[in-house]
Amino acid sequence: MKWNSGRLWLRIAVYGSGSVIALFVLIQALIFWQFDEAAVRKTLSSALNDTGRQVAVEGKITPLLFPSPGLSIHQLNISEPGSKQSFARVEQLDVYLSWIPLLTGNREIKALEMHGVTASIARGADGRLSIMDLLLHRSPGTVSMKLDRLLVREGTLLYTDHSSGTEQKLDTVSLDADDLRSGASLTAAAILSNGKRPIRLAVSTPLTIQDDQVSLEKLDAVAISEVPGLGESKFAATGQYKLNFATLQTSGKDLSFRFSSERPSSQLELKVPELNASFNEVSIPTGRLSGKLSYAHSQYQLDAGLDNLKLTEGGMAADKVNGNFNWQAGDTRLNFKLDAPLALMGMKQLRMQPLNMTATVTTPLLPRGKLVSSMQGALDGDLDEPRLNLRVAGKLDGSDLSVTVSQFGLMKPRHEVTLSVGKLDLNRYLPESKGDPVAIFQDGKPIPLDWLDYFDLTGKVAVGELAMGRFRMNNLNASVRINPRELELDQMSADIYQGRLQGDMLLARRDTPHLEVKQTLKDMNIRPLLVDLLNFNRLDGKGNGKIDVTADGKSFLELRNTLTGNVETSLNKGALTGIDLVAALKNLPAELKEWNSPAQADQKTTFSTLSAAFRLDKGVARSQNMQLASQLVNVKGAGKVDLTQNIVDYTMDVQANPQEFSRLKGVNVPLKITGPLNAPVYALDFNAMVKGKKTEGEKQQALKQELKKQITTILP
Known part of the structure; x- marks a missing residue:
C-alpha cells in the first residue's frame, strides 16, 4: 500500500467522515x-x-x-x-x-x-x-x-x-446570557410601562455566578423616555454590584447614577462610593450630587454632599445635605449655600428643616458690592404638583429680612412671594457717583429690564426704609407683579417726606419702556421731594397732591422728558424762594428798578395757601390757575415749566392786600419769571403793561403812564 497515494488519504477522509456522521445519526436516533x-x-x-x-x-x-x-x-x-x-x-x-x-x-x-x-x-x-x-x-x-x-x-x-398599591409592567423583554459557567456577559432590554409613559430599558454587564451570589463587575444600565417638558430624557447607572439570592441582599461600590434631558439641556449625577440594599431599604453612607441645567438665558448648577442617605418604602431621607446651588443669567449670579436634613416622603413630599441658608447676589446692577443674606427656616413641597414652599428669616446687610416663597412648576416656574426688609440702601451697591447723588429724573443711565425675563411673580413687599440716590421712603408696602412684560406695584403706600403716599405704578416693557403712575400725596413736605426728584428747590410747603401721568423712555431722564398727564397740588404755610414780594411792595417805587434781577437764595415770599393744576405734555407742564394767598399779598399766575429744557416761563399778577398796604390799593404788579429752574429771573412784565398797543410810540406812552400811575399812587 502506498501511504503517499492521494487516493488513500481521500478514502480515509471519506470513510472517517461517514463514520462520524453515522455515529451522530445513530446517537440522535437512539x-x-x-x-x-x-x-x-x-x-x-x-x-x-x-x-x-x-x-x-x-x-x-x-x-x-x-x-x-x-x-x-x-x-x-x-x-x-x-x-x-x-x-x-x-x-x-x-x-x-x-x-x-x-x-x-x-x-x-x-x-x-x-x-x-x-x-x-x-x-x-x-x-x-x-x-x-x-x-x-x-x-x-x-x-x-x-x-x-x-x-x-x-x-x-x-x-x-x-x-x-402600585403596578409595573415590563414588555418586550429580551435577555442574552452567555458563558455563565465562567466569565459571562449579560445583555437585556425591555419597555417599562407604568400607566404614564413608556420607558425603554437596556442593561449590559460582565457576569460571574458563584453559588447564590451574582457579581456584576461593570454594570451599564440605561433608561430612556419622552418626558413632557423635557423631551428625550435618559437615566444611566454604572458601577459594581453583588446580588445574593439566598439573603436577597445587594451591595455596590463606585456607583454613578446620571440623569440627563434634551429640552432643556440638563445633567444630574449622584456618585456613591458604597451602597447596601435589601427589599426594604437602600443605605448610602455618603454621596455627592452635582448637576447643571440650561434653560432660556439661565444656567442652574448644583453641587452638594449627602450624609447617611436612606431609601425605604416611605421615601428617602438624608441626615445632612450641604452644598451650593447657583443660578446665573448673563453676568448676574445668585448663589445659595444650603445646610439641612432632607426628607422625601413617598418620593414626592419634600421637607428640609431646620434649613440654614446664605444667599449672595452678584450683578452688574449692583457694581459696588454684593447683596448677602444669612437666613434660617424651612423648605417643603410636593414634587408631583410640583410645588415648593420656602419660609426663612435672617439678615440682609445687617437689616432684618423675612421671606416666604411658593414656587409652582419647575421648568417655567411661577412664584408667590412675601418679602419684608427692615432697611435697603441701594446707594451702597449702585455705581459710585462723583459729588452728591444725582436727582432721580436727571439720571441718563439706561434702566436695566433684562432681569424681568426670569420672573413670573406675584406677592407683597414691605420695606422699612428705602434709599435710592437722594430719594427716601419709609414703611413702603405694595402688592407686586413681575413678569417678562411688566413690573406693577399695586396698592402702594409709603411714608414719604413727612407725608403719606398711596397709589399704583406700572412699568411696561416694550420697544420703549412705558411708565404709568397714579399717586395721591397727603401732608407732603414738597421742597425736599422736588429737590431729590428734579433738583428744584424754589418751592417750599406742606400739602397734598395728585399725580396721574405716563411716560416712555429707556432712562429716568427720557421718562422725565416724555411725562404726559395731570398733576394737582395744594400747599399750606409755605414759601416761594428767590424773591420777597412783600418787601418789594413795601419799598415801591424805589424797588421797581430792582425787579429785573436773578432770584436771591436768601429771599422768599411766604404764603398761607398755594394751589395749581398742571397739564403735562411730553415733559412740559402748563398751568392756568395758580393761586397764592397770604396775609399781605395775593398772586395769580399762569405759564409753563419745561422739564426737558429745565426752564420756567411763568407770568404772575401780584396784588397787595389793601388792608395791609392802603397806599397800594389798586396797584397790580405784573411779574414775569423766566430762566433756569434753579436760577430764574424775576422781572416786571412790560408786555402786560402795553397789551393792546400797536405802535412803538403807543407802547412807550402806555408804559410811561402805567409807571407814573404806580409811582404817584404810592407817593404821600
Whole structure:
C-alpha cells in the first residue's frame, strides 16, 4: 500500500467522515427512540410539588436533535402556590442537555431558550415576594441545572406591590446570557410601562455566578423616555454590584447614577462610593450630587454632599445635605449655600428643616458690592404638583429680612412671594457717583429690564426704609407683579417726606419702556421731594397732591422728558424762594428798578395757601390757575415749566392786600419769571403793561403812564 497515494488519504477522509456522521445519526436516533413524551409530562408536572405549584404542558413536547439533544416544550404553564391561578406561562421552552452526562445516563441542562414568556410577581403587605419559594435550594433529582446560556424573547413581567398599591409592567423583554459557567456577559432590554409613559430599558454587564451570589463587575444600565417638558430624557447607572439570592441582599461600590434631558439641556449625577440594599431599604453612607441645567438665558448648577442617605418604602431621607446651588443669567449670579436634613416622603413630599441658608447676589446692577443674606427656616413641597414652599428669616446687610416663597412648576416656574426688609440702601451697591447723588429724573443711565425675563411673580413687599440716590421712603408696602412684560406695584403706600403716599405704578416693557403712575400725596413736605426728584428747590410747603401721568423712555431722564398727564397740588404755610414780594411792595417805587434781577437764595415770599393744576405734555407742564394767598399779598399766575429744557416761563399778577398796604390799593404788579429752574429771573412784565398797543410810540406812552400811575399812587 502506498501511504503517499492521494487516493488513500481521500478514502480515509471519506470513510472517517461517514463514520462520524453515522455515529451522530445513530446517537440522535437512539435519543429519539428512547424519548417518552408521557414520562416527560409526568416529570414536569411533579417538578414543583414541594412548593404547591402545578406545572402543566398544554402543547406538544418534541425532542431536539441539533445543535445538542434536548426538548422543545410548547405552552408551559406554572400556577401560583396552592392555586390554579397562573404565575407564569411560556409559549415555547427549548431545553438543551450536555452530551457527556447524557451518555452516562445523567440529564444536565446547559441552555434554556424561552419565547413568549409571561410572568406575574407580587410583593405582599409583609414585604415577601411571591417567588420566594422558587429561590430556595431543592434536591436536583434526576435533572441538574448547570446553565451556560440563557435566552429570553418577547417576555412580559407584571409586578404588583400590595403594600404601596402600585403596578409595573415590563414588555418586550429580551435577555442574552452567555458563558455563565465562567466569565459571562449579560445583555437585556425591555419597555417599562407604568400607566404614564413608556420607558425603554437596556442593561449590559460582565457576569460571574458563584453559588447564590451574582457579581456584576461593570454594570451599564440605561433608561430612556419622552418626558413632557423635557423631551428625550435618559437615566444611566454604572458601577459594581453583588446580588445574593439566598439573603436577597445587594451591595455596590463606585456607583454613578446620571440623569440627563434634551429640552432643556440638563445633567444630574449622584456618585456613591458604597451602597447596601435589601427589599426594604437602600443605605448610602455618603454621596455627592452635582448637576447643571440650561434653560432660556439661565444656567442652574448644583453641587452638594449627602450624609447617611436612606431609601425605604416611605421615601428617602438624608441626615445632612450641604452644598451650593447657583443660578446665573448673563453676568448676574445668585448663589445659595444650603445646610439641612432632607426628607422625601413617598418620593414626592419634600421637607428640609431646620434649613440654614446664605444667599449672595452678584450683578452688574449692583457694581459696588454684593447683596448677602444669612437666613434660617424651612423648605417643603410636593414634587408631583410640583410645588415648593420656602419660609426663612435672617439678615440682609445687617437689616432684618423675612421671606416666604411658593414656587409652582419647575421648568417655567411661577412664584408667590412675601418679602419684608427692615432697611435697603441701594446707594451702597449702585455705581459710585462723583459729588452728591444725582436727582432721580436727571439720571441718563439706561434702566436695566433684562432681569424681568426670569420672573413670573406675584406677592407683597414691605420695606422699612428705602434709599435710592437722594430719594427716601419709609414703611413702603405694595402688592407686586413681575413678569417678562411688566413690573406693577399695586396698592402702594409709603411714608414719604413727612407725608403719606398711596397709589399704583406700572412699568411696561416694550420697544420703549412705558411708565404709568397714579399717586395721591397727603401732608407732603414738597421742597425736599422736588429737590431729590428734579433738583428744584424754589418751592417750599406742606400739602397734598395728585399725580396721574405716563411716560416712555429707556432712562429716568427720557421718562422725565416724555411725562404726559395731570398733576394737582395744594400747599399750606409755605414759601416761594428767590424773591420777597412783600418787601418789594413795601419799598415801591424805589424797588421797581430792582425787579429785573436773578432770584436771591436768601429771599422768599411766604404764603398761607398755594394751589395749581398742571397739564403735562411730553415733559412740559402748563398751568392756568395758580393761586397764592397770604396775609399781605395775593398772586395769580399762569405759564409753563419745561422739564426737558429745565426752564420756567411763568407770568404772575401780584396784588397787595389793601388792608395791609392802603397806599397800594389798586396797584397790580405784573411779574414775569423766566430762566433756569434753579436760577430764574424775576422781572416786571412790560408786555402786560402795553397789551393792546400797536405802535412803538403807543407802547412807550402806555408804559410811561402805567409807571407814573404806580409811582404817584404810592407817593404821600
